[in-house]
Amino acid sequence: MNIPPVDYGAVFHALPGMVAVLTPGLVYVDVNEDFARLSGRTREQLIGQYLFDVFPDNPNDPAATGSRNLMTSLRRVLVTGERDTMALQRYDVEAPGSPGEWEERYWSPVNVPVLDAGGEVVLLVHRVEEITELIRAHGLPEGDRARVLEAELYTRAHELQEVNERLREAHAREREVALALQEAMLPVPRPLEHHLAAVRYRPAADALNVCGDWYDLVELPENRLTVAVGDVVGHGLAAAGVMGQLRSALSAASRVAVGPAQALDVLGLYARFVDGAESTTAATAFVDCDARTITYSSAGHPPPALLRGGGTVEFLDRATDPPLGARPEHQPRPQAVTGFADGDTLVLYTDGLIERRHEDIDTGLQRLADALVRHRHSDPDALADLVLGELLPPGGATDDTALVIVRL
Incomplete structure (x- = not known):
């Protein structure tokens, strides 16, 4: 089927309802046909003009708050980078061609950011639902109309508050169950016979964001051990399940596989039959203590870190492949080997430790490396707490964090 190219300019102007595009300085860049028609302004009167020069508050109404409320919403979008839906607004507009004559209008605006590749707001989409005719249809005097609107808004706000309260209660219950399930499936590993190790799991601070991070640490015969971490896409009970x-599948595969690549191959094949497992990331490392080698492989996961005793950090990133289920056909995964010396420290973690919104991942990796070097003389338990204390936000992260530290 041949799909013709889309003329997005034509689509924009054909959009139903009033839609405008603003700069961060609140200057009109473009408006669709409905915006010009329903606002009673030509494109020439809008494009290049400051929003509140075109639509100021009615100077004859000391109680007018339309422009102030709209400015607050637009500033909130610029600061947070998130959309803002405003409550119903009375926003009088000066009649076209009749200076000093103001028309009573009722608008319901939604303001949406357009972000660049770095997450910065470069444009604002300002959509306005014009409901003046609906309000006028009540046929009430202005004072009664205001009271009806106020009562209806209060009722809607009260209903919304009740819905939000029920949602919070439901999410809180789901969070408790999900955390209990994760704790049951993430027991503290038994102490290693020949190595000091520490594991940590920190759930997301947001009740809606309990995820599916995991860790595993297994001691094998012949003075070997395996370390793994993973991250399931999604939130709540489904992700925890x-x-x-x-x-469990990776832990079992690691006990019989000849290396980490084969263990992830087995996990990838198994994941094809598990609903919700697609796009899961995982990293695993096989440590041969006699040969002083670490063999590792990653399925779309942030690279393990090797803290050298001399105070440098090497990120193990030479065997990275797509997440589980990302390829339509199964392909063998790569693995790489690096050596280590007594006193080196192996660190595996999930992305909640390093990733921050609007920040390049290299910044988070460097922050981790700096913390590891700064506290390199601490034992694994103290090191784990120090790293979490420095890297996680004071109010808690918005994503789960799993961390495994092994002194080799």
């Missing part, structure tokens, strides 16, 4: 299945 998938996490349990994948963690």
Whole structure:
């Protein structure tokens, strides 16, 4: 089927309802046909003009708050980078061609940011639902109309508050169950016979954002051990359930596989039959203590870090492949080997430790490396707490964090 190219300019102007595009300085860049028609302004009267020069508050109404409320909403979008839906607004507009004559209008605006590749707001989409005729249809005097609107808004706000309260209660219950499930499936590993190790799991601060991070640490015969971490896409009970299945599968595969690539191959094949497992990331490392080698492989996961005793950090990133289920056909995964010396420290973690919104991942990796070097003389338990304390936001992260530290 041949799909013709889309003329997005034509689509924009044909959009139903009033839609405008603004700069961060609140200057009109473009408006669609409905915006010009329903506002009673030509494109020439809008494009290049400051929003509040075109639509100021009615100077004859001391109680007018339309422009102030709209400015607050637009500033909130610029600061947070998130959309803002405003409550119903009375916003009088000066009649076209009749200076000093103001028309009573009722608008319901939504303001949406347009972000660049770095997450900065470069444009604002300002959509306005014009409901003046609906309000006028009540046929009430202005004072009664205001009271009816106020009562209706209060009722809607009260209903919304009740819905939000029920949602919060439901999410809180789901969070408690998901955390209990994760704790049951992420027991503290038994102490290693020949190495000091520490594991940490920190759930997301947001009740809606309990995810499916996991860790595993297994001591094998012949003075070997395996370390793994993973991250299931999604939130809540579903993600926690998938996490349990994948963690168990990888742990079992690691005990019989000849290397980490084969273990992830097995996990990838298994994940094809687990609903919700697609796009899961995982990293695993096989440590041969006699040969002083670390063999590692990653399925779309942030690279393990090797803290050298001399005070440098090497990120193990030479065997990175797509997440589980990302390829339509199965392909063998790569693995790489690096050596280590007594006193080196192996660190595996999930992305909640390093990733921050509007920030390049290299910044988070460098922050981790700096913390590891700064506290390199601490034992694994103290090092884990120090790293979490420095890297996680004071109010808690918005994503789960799993961390495994092994002194080799």
